[in-house]
Amino acid sequence: TSMTACASGYMITKSGRHGQAREVFEACANDGYTGAMTWMSQLDDNGLGEPENPDDAANWDRRAAEAGDPVGKFNYGVDLMRGRGVPLYDARGRGLIDEAAELGLPVARRLQATGYDLDEITPAAANWKYAPAY
16 A cells, blocks of 8 residues: 555545445555545445445544544544444543644534534434434
8 A cells, every 4th residue: 555545545436436445445544544544434434335334434433533633533523422333422522523623623623613513514404314323
């Protein structure tokens, strides 16, 4: 894997070849590329290339967060606040959102500014998808 090979996964998935993108992103994620981890989460969360799997999506977000990736911290924080793919743990989720904001992630700062109102980042029409499973 390399940065350019991993970046190709973006164009592959945007062209609708999600199965092939999964192969690229998974290899890259397993080699430590955190951006590929967050893409694997996106694919698993939305059922692209395989059936929707919130547990696997949250696991990819956790791995990216633990590796220090701001997007991973934000995404895993949101997973925890929603209880999607992981048990609901609002306080820990907000802490990760705060860490992502401290690292300069604009969407994390925006979420903080709303008092952590998740409707700010996801339309209320999608609430059915994000109802806690745990």
